[in-house]
Amino acid sequence: MADVYRWRLAPDGLATRRQLRALGLRPGGQDVVAEVHRPRRRRGPLVAYLYRIEHAMPVRPMTPGRTAALAAAMLARRTCPNCRADVGYCIPRSLGMCVPCHDTPAPTEGDRRVLA
Numbered sequence: 516m517a518d519v520y521r522w523r524l525a526p527d528g529l530a531t532r533r534q535l536r537a538l539g540l541r542p543g544g545q546d547v548v549a550e551v552h553r554p555r556r557r558r559g560p561l562v563a564y565l566y567r568i569e570h571a572m573p574v575r576p577m578t579p580g581r582t583a584a585l586a587a588a589m590l591a592r593r594t595c596p597n598c599r600a601d602v603g604y605c606i607p608r609s610l611g612m613c614v615p616c617h618d619t620p621a622p623t624e625g626d627r628r629v630l631a
Contacts, residue, residue, distance in 0.1 A: 517547050517548060517549050517550050517564075517565075518548070518549040518550070519549065519550050519551075519552060520549060520550070520551050520552070520565075521551070521552060521554075522551060522552065522553040522554070524551075525549060525551050525565055528567060528568055528569065529548060529549055529565040529566065529567060529568065530565065530566060530568050530571075531551075531563045531564065531565060531566075532564070532566070535566060535568070535571050536574065538568070538571075539573060539574055540568070540571035540572065540573060540574060541571060541572055541573070541574050541575075542566045542571060542572075543570065543571055543572030545566055545567060545570045545571070547564040547565065547566065548565055548566060548567050549564075549565040550562050550563065550564055550565065551563045551565060589605075592605045592606060593605060593606065594606075595612050595613035595616055596611070596612060597612040597613070597616040598612075598613065598615075598616050600613065602614075
């Protein structure tokens, strides 16, 4: 069982994943050493897991393959499936398409005109 500390009362030498990342470190396979609980009024406490800084390892550097894969994934998130344009921002999952495509009404059967 890991030690449990209240919010802002954890001893020095312990850090969360985010704090380790800010230091250029990663947990490196070590187990959780302690937990920090931040109480909330109407719900259960927020829990953060702590790791020992001295056992943390440096973050692995980005390789060219990982950089290319990340760029491709971000391009896919920015490409509208409706108009196939790179809109420059991540497409909201709630809309499923870019905002201009979502805001443009779809043509209905009555809107079509037959040209003779």
